Amino acid sequence: MSTRTPSTSTQPVRTLVSSVTCPHCWAEFPPAQVRFVAEHAALQGDAVLGEGAAMRFLPSRFDARGRAIDPLGATASRMACMRCHLEVPPAALELPQAIVSIVGAPASGKSVMLAAASFSLRSGLVVDGLEFIDADPSLNDLTLELESSLFRSSTPDRPAMIAKTDLAGRLYRSFRVGDANWTAPKPQLFVVGRGSQRRLLCLYDNAGEHFLPGADAPHEPVTRHLGVSRSLIFVVDPTQDQRVIERLGGREAVQAVGGAGSIDQRQDLILIEVANRVRRLRGLSAFDRLPFRIVLALSKADIWGAVTEPPIAADFGGYRAGKSIAVPPKSVLKQVDATCRDFLSHYMPELLATARALDPDLRIVPFSGLGHPPSSATRGERLAIRPRDVNPVWPAAPLVVALAEAEPTLFPEHASK
């Protein structure tokens, strides 16, 4: 069901969705309940966001063009969630949402994948006919900054550090719900369009620590997007596994080429924890299948891809040289999927078994967000990479495959069914 705003001869008709899901707190509400952000300078201070934010209000007065008027007469155009009062882009009221959860262990490469995927998708060279634009650049500042430092740096020969996603700070927003303060990750919002279809894509860059067992706190719903997401990308870093490390020549050798090396994570336990949270948040029983497709995104493929049978790192199915950011055709993806399954069953069998148990139709996509190993000048120094050396391979493939599974009509050539 959709409602239509009053139209005049000079105004286009705006079709609103029947229900809006807030990308910040995931509250669902009808578009008529959206709050507006007061523009008048005197209306400072909000009951939910505190004294530093402008007042949010439910408008009762509108101007001739249908814009809300705040209590002191200023025209207000910015909108906010009715519960958390955080700002939502107008597209949230007009477009169906596609929330994709990106999860994984600490240092598995989630942030780099997100930045590499968004940067390459903007180019229009990833999938034919795909439009990919920021829903609100001011909300996407974190991804834009990472893109700028790694992929379009103004100082391409100056090494850029690989930052660690913190548990606090600019990546998160706080708001008041009842008597409690909640903290939630800042969403990265994009409008994805192809043909006549448009979706509001919501992505979240969580710290890996948030997915560790026991890290889910009641008033820090940093992973609650798992309760509404349409697809799940589980980023796996094979270079964190001892068996892969040994196959690659030991910790020193793996660290030398930019692998994790010194971290030994049970990544299968994180996947189980995530599945349990999904079930808990959605009220599913232990026997229910997860309501979305799991995409295993194997990161740092340029490091471990040499030990697969056949080695995928050599040419990535012929999709490395010249067109490495393009998403390869389904046949190539299927072939590489089979290669990666063999690799996982050999080196990380419990992870593959866990993923299969949760979703028998899971898909596996390797990628490399940087395409070139970062390095540190000396032992113990921070990892960095020259932006000139960055050459991502299949950076958007996991995201496109996940979107294809969630929205098959948007990417029919990549959907499994």
Add this chain to the structure above:
Amino acid sequence: MSFEVVHTSVVRGLRGESGFATAIVTRGLPAGLESGLQDVSGYDHDETRAIGVDTVEWAHRIVTVRGRPYTVLSRIAPNGVDASRRPNRIAHHLVLEPHDRAAGGPAWMLGQHRAFETGTPAVEERSAQPSLPKGSLTARPARAWEAAGFDAGWAGVLAQTILDAPQSTIYVVLPEPLEVLPLVIDVMALLPEDRRWHVTFSTRPLVTLPQVRCQLRFVRANAPGLARLLADPSARTLHVEHDLGAGEGRAAEAARRGEVVEPTVRAPNLKVHPVIDLSTSAASPSPAKVPEIQTPQQSIHAPSPPVPPQPVFAGALLAAKENTSTRTAHQVPAVAYSSPSESTATSWPVLAVFLIGYSVVAIFGALVLFILAASGR
């Protein structure tokens, strides 16, 4: 009992997790406080993006967790690289009970506490409370401001702004990165002892959280996004520059001579905050000359040459009027603190006698009417 919490990236934290985790905690830490302090443990390693003026964040904040406010002193600083060879940081928080607060003030305590962890520590739960410095701080000339190349008078201007606008966020804009804690200690020295723990501050602010009070924020000029922060109409801004004096106002002179600064306006009716002992008496207005600080949206600068009147649009005049009304709303009217005047006190007995007399006459009249009515029957 006071507590301490150290949060950094470790291979295995106190709760068994890896990555950013609690490395040290004092046993008996109140429930919810560990995650509450995690929210103020963030650090932005990107110097081009950070708005703070100091490399190390020294902070005194009031953090409210589950409805209870806590006094928290923090030191947050870079800590090399972690196991994944990515930039690490370490946040060391001290949660103070009221009786552990030194008379010298929060900045003095931060400067005196020698047990802050500066490298990745051994993971442990401590049974003993942290050993905290005790001592006082007498008013003294603002030498640290002079050493940093600023007029010492700025310390006095800032101290007076704190006293005059205790509920307002104050941004102190400094021209280049520097160590700010000595400057804060100088400012605290100019405040009355009973006001020092009312002042919350951060030398490298990161984000604003509704559950965290942080009044004084030291930021770097030309920092990205600074203009948006300074546009907050309820905030006050103090621009400090090397070649600009703080004027000849009473507060500036007090900072140069090393005397306690007094407020120029009556202390507003503070919202009662359980952590802070509100025993301050309202000070009388001082006629001292100070740089203009009454306008939140105006930056505080030293006296500047008079500007010729500019033609303005009617809309601008209206906006200016509305802004003035906003400021007034933030300052509680003086009547809130005024005691009953003498004339009001003397009028009470007269009023009471009048009311009693009126009641007696009314009752007597009613009785007469009743008797007349009864006899008429």
